[in-house]
Amino acid sequence: MSYLNRRQVFSNCRYKTKNFKNNTMKYPERLHEIGRRDAVKLLTAGSAAGFLGFLGSPLARAESGEKPSYAKGVPPVTIKNVKAIATAPSGSNLVVVKVETSEPGLYGLGCATFTQRAVAVVAAIESYMNDFCVGKDVDNIEDMWQSFYVGSYWRNGPVLNNGLSGLDQALWDIKGKRANMPVYQLLGGKSRFAVPVYAHASGRTIEDVVASTKQFMERGFKYVRIQLGGYGGVGTAAAAPDFRAAGFGIERDNYMDEFAYLSSVPKLFEAVRKSCGERIELLHDIHERNQPVDVINMCRELERYRPFFIEDPLSPENTHWWQHLRESTSVPFAMGELFNNVNEFVQPMVNHYFDFIRVHISQIGGITPAMKIARLGEWFNVRTAWHGPGDVSPVGHAANAHIDLAIWNFGIQEGGYNFSEKEQSVFSGCPTFRDGYIHVNEGPGLGIDINEKEAAKYPIGTRSNWTVRKSDGTIIRP
Ligand code: GCO
Ligand code: MG
Numbered sequence: 001m002s003y004l005n006r007r008q009v010f011s012n013c014r015y016k017t018k019n020f021k022n023n024t025m026k027y028p029e030r031l032h033e034i035g036r037r038d039a040v041k042l043l044t045a046g047s048a049a050g051f052l053g054f055l056g057s058p059l060a061r062a063e064s065g066e067k068p069s070y071a072k073g074v075p076p077v078t079i080k081n082v083k084a085i086a087t088a089p090s091g092s093n094l095v096v097v098k099v100e101t102s103e104p105g106l107y108g109l110g111c112a113t114f115t116q117r118a119v120a121v122v123a124a125i126e127s128y129m130n131d132f133c134v135g136k137d138v139d140n141i142e143d144m145w146q147s148f149y150v151g152s153y154w155r156n157g158p159v160l161n162n163g164l165s166g167l168d169q170a171l172w173d174i175k176g177k178r179a180n181m182p183v184y185q186l187l188g189g190k191s192r193f194a195v196p197v198y199a200h201a202s203g204r205t206i207e208d209v210v211a212s213t214k215q216f217m218e219r220g221f222k223y224v225r226i227q228l229g230g231y232g233g234v235g236t237a238a239a240a241p242d243f244r245a246a247g248f249g250i251e252r253d254n255y256m257d258e259f260a261y262l263s264s265v266p267k268l269f270e271a272v273r274k275s276c277g278e279r280i281e282l283l284h285d286i287h288e289r290n291q292p293v294d295v296i297n298m299c300r301e302l303e304r305y306r307p308f309f310i311e312d313p314l315s316p317e318n319t320h321w322w323q324h325l326r327e328s329t330s331v332p333f334a335m336g337e338l339f340n341n342v343n344e345f346v347q348p349m350v351n352h353y354f355d356f357i358r359v360h361i362s363q364i365g366g367i368t369p370a371m372k373i374a375r376l377g378e379w380f381n382v383r384t385a386w387h388g389p390g391d392v393s394p395v396g397h398a399a400n401a402h403i404d405l406a407i408w409n410f411g412i413q414e415g416g417y418n419f420s421e422k423e424q425s426v427f428s429g430c431p432t433f434r435d436g437y438i439h440v441n442e443g444p445g446l447g448i449d450i451n452e453k454e455a456a457k458y459p460i461g462t463r464s465n466w467t468v469r470k471s472d473g474t475i476i477r478p
Contacts, residue, residue, distance in 0.1 A: 087455035089422035097166025110169025111396030168366030176445035187406035194437035198223035220435035231287035243473030269305035288315035383411030
């Protein structure tokens with residue numbers, strides 16, 4: 001018998017409820033004062049009221065299959081159309097999925113950006129996803145995710161996963177709009193007031209990188225990634241590689257001087273620490289380009305400079321080196337932007353081989369799987385550091401930030417702080433940057449929108465390949 005019903009029953013009897021209000025009367029003591037007939041009357045009335053109460057409860061309505069009040073009279077919102085919008089306002093090929101619904105004006109956006117093979121993602125969305133989704137209920141995100149994920153039988157590849165991410169993020173966007181709240185609220189609300197981010201300091205010389213780091217510190221960044229030249233020091237090598245003289249490969253193939261790179265990184269950390277102090281958190285991306293043994297030796301030298309994390313020390317193909325690497329040095333590691341599926345990182349997480357998970361959220365299929373990864377990491381003290389460079393769309397950056405706000409085991413976020421004017425002409429509601437933090441737009445859903453006419457002004461390109469060679473011409477995992 002509910003608290004409220006009990007009060008009604010007693011008010012019908014001789015006793016004044018005011019006593020209950022100031023809680024002077026203890027429930028059991030008073031009972032013996034009423035006669036048996038009254039007691040039976042009371043109990044029946046109570047259970048009748050209780051039952052009546054139950055009849056009105058959401059539970060009864062649900063059990064009777066009756067629609068919940070918020071859906072009463074509102075037919076389920078279904079998917080009317082799924083399309084891909086490809087655009088490159090800042091040069092990087094971006095793909096965004098737009099899910100249009102049966103409710104006029106209600107649509108969702110999601111990031112499906114695989115910049116190197118964007119056309120393939122667009123084809124997958126237009127040829128397969130639209131037909132798969134039309135007519136389905138927008139509310140069942142997990143079911144939509146699981147069914148599209150296995151729908152192709154062969155699965156877990158970057159092209160289909162990116163398409164799936166676009167759909168998934170768009171459905172979360174729609175659910176937020178229907179609930180009239182930001183997605184982070186649906187994910188559990190804020191665990192922090194805003195999202196700390198790291199900046200990219202780079203340059204052709206160590207002095208350039210020191211200067212760039214200082215500039216970012218002046219803008220309020222507390223985390224800065226330091227890179228000399230491109231990844232692996234590409235573009236800083238003194239001498240031309242032998243393969244060029246031999247006419248091997250093509251002109252635009254990149255050259256990486258492994259020795260020059262391996263000896264430059266400790267010098268870089270030493271110089272930045274000396275000029276910028278002990279407090280600034282310094283990150284570096286090895287970008288999976290070196291031999292595991294060389295990485296072990298280099299990381300041992302970096303320990304004294306207290307790196308916040310060293311990223312992608314190994315390629316996904318070399319994960320069997322993790323135990324050896326972990327046991328050889330104490331620097332914190334971040335890994336994962338190349339991971340496509342959960343099987344690639346469960347064991348390394350369980351064995352604490354790395355400290356930060358770096359997945360490219362659209363690469364693994366969106367917000368739904370990313371939340372599962374974050375929750376899994378919580379139990380193995382692995383924090384998140386979602387991938388967030390220029391080849392993530394502003395929609396993807398917004399999705400990153402909504403997750404970052406909600407999860408407990410957040411580590412740091414990459415990017416999402418410098419949207420160009422062209423990008424902002426295409427995407428409104430981009431996250432904003434203040435004093436080292438990004439803030440999401442507090443509007444419903446992901447809080448971001450796209451102007452398709454503007455987007456069409458920046459068509460995507462098709463040439464986007466990573467070709468890096470050693471001096472003898474051998475291809476390096478980039
Ligand atoms: C990073 C990444 C990127 C990737 C790029 C590939 O840590 O930000 O390594 O720079 O190389 O996203 O297209
Ligand atoms: Mg990286």
